[in-house]
Structures are given as C-alpha cells and as structure tokens.
Amino acid sequence: MEYSRDSLPPGTVIDCYSIIKVIGSGGFSLIYLAADEDTQDQVVIKEHLPKKLAVRDEHMQVQIREDSLRESFNSGRKLFYQEVKALATLRHPNIVNVRTFFLANNTSYLVMDYEHGKNLGSYIKKRKGYLSTTFIMTVFPAVLDALNLIHSQGKLHLDIKPSNIHLRPGGDPLLLDFGAVHQFPTTRSRQSAQVVTPGFAPVEQYYSSGYVGPWSDVYAMGATMRACIEGKPPPSAIERHAKDQMKPATEMFKRRYPAHLLEVIDWAMEVDPLLRPQDAGTMLDALVEYKGRPFETNSSEPEQNKEQAKENDV
Template structure:
C-alpha cells in the first residue's frame, strides 16, 4: 500500500505517545486494524502495536480520537472493539515459543490497542514470493511442526486462529517461526453467524469459513496450514475452497511433486486440504504427529476419536 493511501487511513503520526509507547512508524494495515512499530519509553525496547481501526466503520479526528463514521456503524464498531479486546486478552494468556508474545493491551483514543514483542526476521509470504516457491523439505519440516505445535496449544485452550496464511507466519533467524495476527481468534464450537466481521482469504480459508452456517473447528485451521505448505512448494495460493467445492480440479500435490519431496510430507498436505472437513486431520496435534512421525496419511483415514459436536449429539441421543 502506498504512503498516500496509508495517510488516508488516518494513522498515528511518528512521535505520538499512547500509554507509554512512542510511535515510530506505520508498518502494516488490514481491513480492521493498523500496525505500528513503536518504542517503550521506559525500557527503550521496540514493540509492535496493533490498533483497532476498521476502515469501513471509523475515522480519526484531528485530536487523535477514533470517531465512528455514523449511527448505522455504531453497533458494528462497538462489537468489533469488544471482540478485539477479548481476543487480545485470550492471546495474552497463550505462552508458547512460536506464538507472538503479548505485553499488554489497553483502551485509548476511543479504541483498543494490543502491544506485542518486536522480533527480527522476515515474513513467510514475502519469502515464498521472492523464492517463487520450491522451498526445501528441510525448511518445511523446520517451520511447520513448530507452527502446528503452537496451533495445538491454541486448539487445546478452546480457540481457533481462522486466518492462517503465509503472511501471518514470521520467520526469525534460523527459520524459527512465529504465528502472527490473532485478529480472527475465536472460541470454537460455533457457527460463522457470530463472526460476520471475519475476512476470508481465498486459497487458504476452507469452505466452511465462507458460510454463516459453516461449522468451523480445529479442522478449519488444519486446512489453512495445508494450503500454506502447498504454497511454499508451488509459489502461489491454491485455488479457493469455493471453486474446489463446486468442481475440484486441483491435482493432488502427492502426484505433482513425488520426485522432489518425500511421500509422507505430500500426503499430509493433501490430507489437510480435503474439501470435506470430516476427511481432514481433525486438529493440529493429529497433523503434527503425521508429520513428525513421517507417517503420511493413515489408511482408511482412521484417526483418534474426537469429541466433535456430531459425536456428542449422537451419544446424547443414545442415552
């Protein structure tokens, strides 16, 4: 995004202090937030600050306060800010070496802020684009088991990420990954109807994320991990899940790259990217085991039995 376009988003100016953080510069933006590099005035550490500022709902006035665009946007803005704050709180409680560390979160300027550690490194999305895919087996088996382990913790705490893609994985020196951008984190066992503000990324989001009635769960994040791994090999996003749901013409990666990568690795990617959620690994832990134990896809798709809503419904009706 160009600097002039960024200025139209009313970003905080360099030198502005919020709480005890001095803004250095804007480093990113999305549909619902602006992201800054800043300095902690007490410790002089560099930090990353995420500010809730949905571009369709609010603007910043000359005093720095965030103002809702109009009465029609009021409820959506307040609900979104409440979610942003709840998600910040949830993320702050997750401690894992491959999950970005949240220092604090607070309300100011009529909006909400999330303060995270600043980490040196590069973005996986940029790296894939620069290399045009073709990332090595060693690279994939360094980065993705660590990301899956982080995701397994998120799932075990009853949360979903729901926006995993290459640009939300940060590579620290040595390829040590960090899972970023938990703006979409939600409690699971829910439908999409309460998550209307969620942005779906074509190619990485599974089919159930496109529909308000879609039953999202850990299996939804698993699809996105598979799609991210496939993009590391092919250098481009896979076809959208909506296209695949209508007519799946995407060739299995296990047949396309069998000479370049081990079979177990390619099988796990194809397994994770099944259009039907019931055919995928049902959580990050199952996918992690298949990768680290080099098992590939189990025969007949057998997996450990999970307490899914469908299982519970059936069991309750039998009692």
Template sequence: MAAARETLPPGTQVGTYRIVKPIAKGGFSLIYLATDDDTGEEVVIKEYMPKKLARRDRDRRVVPAGIEYAESLHHGRKLFFQEVKALASLKHPNIVRVLAFFLANDTGYMVMPNERGRNLGAYLRERKGGLSTSFILEVFIPVLDALALLHRRSMVHLDVKPGNIHLRHGNMPLLLDLGAVHPLNRGRSHGGQVITAGYSPVEQYFRAGQVGPWTDVYAVGASIRTCMDGRTPQPAPERQKEDKVVPAVEALKDRYPDFLLKAVDWSMSMEPEKRPQDAEELLVALLPHLDDPHLARMREGGAD
C-alpha cells in the first residue's frame, strides 16, 4: 500500500504540466511548482488530496484511504471541481487567478500563476509581530476588498490567515487557498469543515454552527491581531470556556491607533451577530482612515 499523502515525484507529467517539486501541503491538497510544457512558464498546481481521506496507489491515482472514506472522497472531489469553476470567474487583483482546472489520476488539479514574493505568515514568524499600522492597512484593505467580492457572490473563504496571504512586490497582497472557498447557496453554510486554530471562530468548529461572511471577518481580525502582537490568538473554543484574549484597545493602546484596535476587537467578537456582518462593513469602517495625515507620513517614511 502506498504511503498516505505521497506527493508526486519531480518530473511527473500531469496534463500539459511537469512537476518540478512539491512546495506545500494543506488539509485538502498538495501543492507543487510545475512548468507548462506549452509555454515554458512556471505555475503552481494544487492537487485535491484530502488528508486522512486519501492515499496514492501504485499508478499514482488518488484513492480512498479506506473503503469507509470512498463516498466522502468522491463528494469532496465533485465539490472541489464545482467550486474551482466558480472561482475561475472571479477577477480581482488581490485574488489568485485560476489559469486552468483539469481531472487526472482520479482527482482534480487547479493551476495558478507562480507569483514571486513572500508569505505573510513566514514574515510574521521572522518579525515576531509589531508590524506598523501603515503596513497592516496596506495589506488588509486589499484583502478585505477581495473578500467583499466573494461575499457579494455569496461565497465565503473560511481559511483566512497570515499563511494564506502572499505578499508581492510593494507588499501587494494576494489571497490564497481559494480551494477552501464555500458557496453559501449549496447547502454548505454550516461549520465543521476547515479549521485553523486561532483564526477560525467558534461557529466553524461545529456542524450546527452557522458560518457566513462574518466568519471571514473574525479571521481577518485575528490575522491583524497576530500582525500586532506576533502570536496566534487563543483558539475560539478555549475563548468560549475562558476568554484570555485581552481586548486590543487595552493590550496595544500605546502602539496602535484607536480606530484600528476597535476594528480588531469588533471583528473578533465571539458572537457572530456582534461582528461586522461582511468584509465590506469592516472595509467601510477602515477606509476613511487611509487619508489620516499621520499614516501618510508613516508611509512616506518607508514602513515595513
């Protein structure tokens, strides 16, 4: 039996692409650097291969890890295909583009451009927080604008976190891992799906939880908080039992402006109805502060 979650070896041909090397693993996918045989360009390919549900057989096909997982794997693959098709229709400068999607090895493959830059999560680990107000706004205003488009299309991302934000030249952000996106009009509006401790609000942990645009808003607030104090916030289920998250307006009042601290606390409210109800509501609250002369001086001074 092949090892679970075995990556495709370098040189493997998949469609019109040749695998160069594996570069990342997600809960539902394996991610590779590859080259396009037709153009010679480098691309990133995401292979649908959910952890625990799937393994690779001798012919490199993605098959159920056990017979009890067959139905779940088939259902997930079908949804992955449907959702990527929907995402391919999204055009936004801060949402990763879907170049192609195809089926092979009994699974699905999503092809994206290989964008040069750095990962916000990795950058945070190096810097240990303390990122400037101007840097935070420079990154998260475009991210919120991208999420606002998803929310207007009745979609939610459900896995917003620093590790899913790619920083291109000039800190222009790119929202990644759109394979986790869930259309709300397909009966998938309940929790119990993708979880990232510290960034997923409590409703995401339970099947009965009602997820929606407000779920992404919590994750944005938690991501900004991490940029400020350099550590992942307390996981939501633990907060529900004993909330140890000191409000940002208290913990960070000497380091960041009040409007930003209030926005973070608002976004990270435990009760969904007490948060901004979608990305646009939070965006509208933050946008007026971009014209703040103090922030303009910070930007001119070369923040982060």
C-alpha cells in the first residue's frame, strides 16, 4: 500500500489537543493549529515527521519508509528532543514559549503557545523589501536581545532567517524553530552536521571543519536584516567566499537608510568570521547605540550616524 506524509485530519485528538488545521510544514515536521480540550486555548503543535524518511499509515501511526532509514530517523528525533530541551531552559519575551512535549503515533510532538501575527518571511515577500527603518529598529533589537540570552547560556541557534521570525501585532517579534540549536563547540574538529539555508548561513556552517560560534548567528541576523531591505535572500556565503560580488549595503541603500544601520548589516555579513561582531550583544549595542561599525580612524563617526539615524526615523 502506498502511504504519503498526510497531515492529521481536523478533529483528530492527540493527548488533550484537538487538531484544527495544518499551518505549516518543513522537511522534518508538520505544524498544526490545535485547541486544548480542557481550556480551549489555541496552541501550535509541531509533529516530527521527516518527509524523506517516514510516512503515516491508515491508523495515523508514523512508519519509517524502510529499515535502512531508521538511523537517520532516530538522529532527527534526537534533534527534535534537543529543541524541546533548549526551549525549556530559555525564558524570554521574544522566544517562543513551550507548553509541553509528548509521544504519540510512533513520533514526537512539541506544544507551543499560539501567537497572533504573521511570518517575517511572508511579509518581506508581500512588501518586496524596503521595510522601514522604524520597522527594522522595532524588530531586530528585540531578536538580538533574545539571541544574546541564547549565547549567554552557551548555545547557538544556527538557523536564523526571516521564516523563523514571527511578527506579533505592533511588530513585536518572536524567534522560532530551535531544532538546530547547538552548544558552543569546544574544538574545531568533529563538528556535527549543520542546518544550512543558502543566503543566511555563514560559510563556516557549510563545512564539517567550520568553526561555528555566536559569530555564525550574527551573520544570519545581518542577512535577515538585509533581506528586509532588499526583498530577497542575499547571495550564498559559498558564492561570496569564492568571489564576493555582493555590494555593501552602505553603498546600495545609503539614500534610504541611516548609515549606522547599514554599517551593522555589512559588519555582521563579513565572510571572514573574525571580522564580524563576535556575539549578539556586540551587534545589539552597535545597533541601538547608533554606533554602527567601529572605525578606529574616525571617532566622530558614531555621533554622525546617530544624527542621521534620527533624521531617517522621523
């Protein structure tokens, strides 16, 4: 019998939650809107169901496509547990809140608070970029503050991109999808495989020998900010590493955005990890203090940036 990665039908009850509808999907999971049968609160449920590895049978049980894929399926399930563990230790107003975790249907489920709003990735596509300075300065300091907490606990997100940022009413952001979260590596050798999203992942995430760190999340933040302006993902870091033809934001968008903002984006997106801000806190400080990129030869630059930023915000 042929099986597909069918979603759970509306009305299905798992644990104490009733499925309302599918609201998202990825290569490794399905995302549902559901209701708590006791409180009637709406929640988001993430179901571990890797598209290439597993299917759902006629009894709604998840089955591995073939025995040779079992090890890969189990490895993916470990990453799913990792996301649960990471979120359970992170409490921040701009990080999605986890309610519970349970096992059912031969797979795993993560239950999170449901928040009204829209996805940043979809919003960028709809607006075709050129989001306002006010919007960017509302969203990204909050996300950077959340990321700073993650870094302060010795963790890395490693999958920051527009589709992993949810915008609540008023532009209040929520950082999503912690399935790629890793502890800081203590050595350059034997790095585990990384999630790679072209345009947003830095060059070090493409290689098992790459030395990832807070600077890797910083690159992805800069790329996400640039996508808000340009309306599309930047060129991949691999392309840039081979031959960097991406024009600096300070040149392309200087007539529409304040210098300090564009400098922070270019600084964060340096191909060489050593040339970037080394953590989210440093990037946050440069952004909110109107410092831009540090210039050793021009001590008056931050003050000039600050005045220009104020003019652009008006």
